[in-house]
Amino acid sequence: MIGRLNHVAIAVPDLDAACARYRDALGANVGAPQEEPDHGVTAVFIELPNTKIELLHPLGENSPIAGFLEKNPSGGMHHVCYEVEDILAARDQLKAAGARVLGSGEPKIGAHGKPVLFLHPKDFNGCLIELEQA
Amino acid sequence: MIGRLNHVAIAVPDLDAACARYRDALGANVGAPQEEPDHGVTAVFIELPNTKIELLHPLGENSPIAGFLEKNPSGGMHHVCYEVEDILAARDQLKAAGARVLGSGEPKIGAHGKPVLFLHPKDFNGCLIELEQA
DSSP states (O other): OOOEEEEEEEEEEOOHHOOOOOIIISSSEEOOOEEGGGEEEEEEEOSSSOOOEEEEEEEETTTTTTHHHHTTTEEEEEEEEEEEEEEHHHHHHHHHHOOOOOTSSSSOOTTTSSSSEEGGGTTTOOEEEEEOOO | OOOOOOEEEEEOHHHHHHHHIIISOOOOOOOOOEEETTTEEEEEEEEOOOOOOEEEEETTOOOOTTHHHSOOOOOOOOEEEEEEOHHHHHHHHHHHTTOOBBSSSEEOTTTTTEEEEEOOGGGGGTOOEEEEEE
């Protein structure tokens, strides 16, 4: 069911410093910050030859990553995103297998303009999983 | 400098349960467990179309992931591995940029039989980074 790894998301407390680090120390291709007020984050994409790294910083109040950064003040790996062909079929298969879908269970439009769902990290060894309909 | 994302490693407390979860709930292509006594882990690779997920479980005493699982009993994202063309040039560029290389600073032969280095997570927003000479 799961297809490509779309991205690995890393929450960072200082977006400028993180961008400089990936650009200057790792020599990566670091994009421009994108404010996504509907998702409570500012995102920076790092393009790799086969996938992307997404640096996430809280934007506004009630950011979904504010709590994560409170627990992990230096930042940390926040989630991985897998592509699926049919997000409703994927959801139903996961629920039938006993995995919990976060929120209402209905897909939302994610930061890339495509339907997404998040799966409970307790069902996947502490790893928060985003599914995106490719 | 950094090239492809070679893999994302996830430490898991129960390898059989994690394999079943990725195979049955996520429909992933889960490989056979590989015991790597030199690295203190049993690894299972999950092949995605563009990269790999590596499930890691401690093997033997002094496993490098035993401490991580003590702090994160349910498991969690452990590291990401980027490919580089020349690991010594990469190391020197990173050190010049002020990033810390773990251990002696000399590459070791990693689980895939290729030279690897690890970078201090405190220099990369809490994210442990492995570099592998591709």
